[in-house]
Amino acid sequence: MAIRDVTLTDLDTLATDADAADVAFEMDEETFRAFYERTARSVWSYLARLSGDRQAADDLLQETYYRFLRARVRLESEAHRRAYLFRIATNLARDRHRRAVVLPTIQLGDRDVASDRESATADGRADLDRAMRKLRPRERALLWLAYGVGQPHTEIADALGVTTGSVKPLLFRARHKLAELLRSGSRAPSRGTRP
Amino acid sequence: VTFADCPRERDLIDALTTGQWPDRCDDDIRAHVASCAGCADLAAVHASLAGAWDGTRAAAEVPASGMVWWRAQMRARREAAAAAARPIAVIQGVAGLAGLALALVCLVAVSPWLASVLASSRDFLALDVPDLRTMQGGWLLAGGAATLLLIASLAVYVVVTED
Numbered sequence: 001m002a003i004r005d006v007t008l009t010d011l012d013t014l015a016t017d018a019d020a021a022d023v024a025f026e027m028d029e030e031t032f033r034a035f036y037e038r039t040a041r042s043v044w045s046y047l048a049r050l051s052g053d054r055q056a057a058d059d060l061l062q063e064t065y066y067r068f069l070r071a072r073v074r075l076e077s078e079a080h081r082r083a084y085l086f087r088i089a090t091n092l093a094r095d096r097h098r099r100a101v102v103l104p105t106i107q108l109g110d111r112d113v114a115s116d117r118e119s120a121t122a123d124g125r126a127d128l129d130r131a132m133r134k135l136r137p138r139e140r141a142l143l144w145l146a147y148g149v150g151q152p153h154t155e156i157a158d159a160l161g162v163t164t165g166s167v168k169p170l171l172f173r174a175r176h177k178l179a180e181l182l183r184s185g186s187r188a189p190s191r192g193t194r195p
Numbered sequence: 196v197t198f199a200d201c202p203r204e205r206d207l208i209d210a211l212t213t214g215q216w217p218d219r220c221d222d223d224i225r226a227h228v229a230s231c232a233g234c235a236d237l238a239a240v241h242a243s244l245a246g247a248w249d250g251t252r253a254a255a256e257v258p259a260s261g262m263v264w265w266r267a268q269m270r271a272r273r274e275a276a277a278a279a280a281r282p283i284a285v286i287q288g289v290a291g292l293a294g295l296a297l298a299l300v301c302l303v304a305v306s307p308w309l310a311s312v313l314a315s316s317r318d319f320l321a322l323d324v325p326d327l328r329t330m331q332g333g334w335l336l337a338g339g340a341a342t343l344l345l346i347a348s349l350a351v352y353v354v355v356t357e358d
Contacts, residue, residue: 033260040257066267128243147241148248169198179236
């Protein structure tokens with residue numbers, strides 16, 4: 001049936017059918033659930049670290065997987081799927097960062113601080129959070145992907161939309177900038193840190 | 196800072212990720228880190244980032260996969276239903292406007308009171324609008340306008356459904 005032959009009744013039926021039937025995604029439910037189990041905690045942690053906000057990470061997680069499911073692209077391997085997923089997550093976190101200029105100072109993963117040792121750890125993480133906030137969003141994403149998620153350079157390149165060859169120098173500079181900030185108690189580094 | 200690709204970086208990353216750094220790794224790696232600025236940066240940031248990451252990951256509370264799938268399905272259905280209903284809403288709007296215009300034309304044609312009101316408005320506004328009832332072929336013109344409205348609404352329907 002040509003599209004011009006569709007009647008108003010047909011359109012009504014289509015709307016009803018869309019309400020009742022399963023919507024076709026590129027990935028079936030079983031495959032998705034297995035993929036989600038393998039990746040969700042890393043994606044959430046990545047989003048929480050980039051946004052600095054648990055609630056935002058929850059919302060962005062759902063949005064990330066929804067966009068991943070709706071994407072009309074064929075992703076051949078697990079590595080491609082993962083890189084694509086983190087690309088979506090990076091873009092969503094970046095868009096959120098553009099809308100909300102000031103990042104909240106929520107301590108992630110330090111809920112049950114009890115002993116002195118744990119307090120020292122919490123202090124160290126507070127220093128890290130302060131230093132990370134002075135980095136550019138792309139630098140933060142780069143560092144978390146490399147040393148948090150543990151992605152290889154090819155996947156980092158896919159996730160950030162840069163060439164694989166540029167990952168190493170970008171990472172080198174971001175690392176240096178962060179190390180300087182940590183050493184100097186979050187004072188701004190003095191020279192040559194702009195990628 | 197100038198980028199320098201250090202050949203020992205891989206060894207250091209291995210030592211860091213396996214937990215051998217700094218106490219249980221080879222002395223030559225420690226000596227190298229003491230003399231290489233890039234590797235010193237790596238050693239400094241890796242422990243902080245890895246520790247913070249492990250804490251965040253341990254505290255992560257993600258929804259069940261079935262819940263995420265179900266929400267995605269619901270949202271996709273809503274969006275599909277809204278997309279399917281969009282042409283209907285447009286057509287209903289066009290049909291409503293066409294019907295209103297037709298009703299107005301008919302009212303003007305049959306109601307002497309409305310015709311006089313319009314005539315006085317026309318005088319008030321100093322407009323030179325022709326009276327269709329007194330014009331030669333005026334009814335033909337009114338019918339033509341009505342037909343044009345119907346064709347226009349049909350044309351909109353065809354364009355919208357093709358989109």
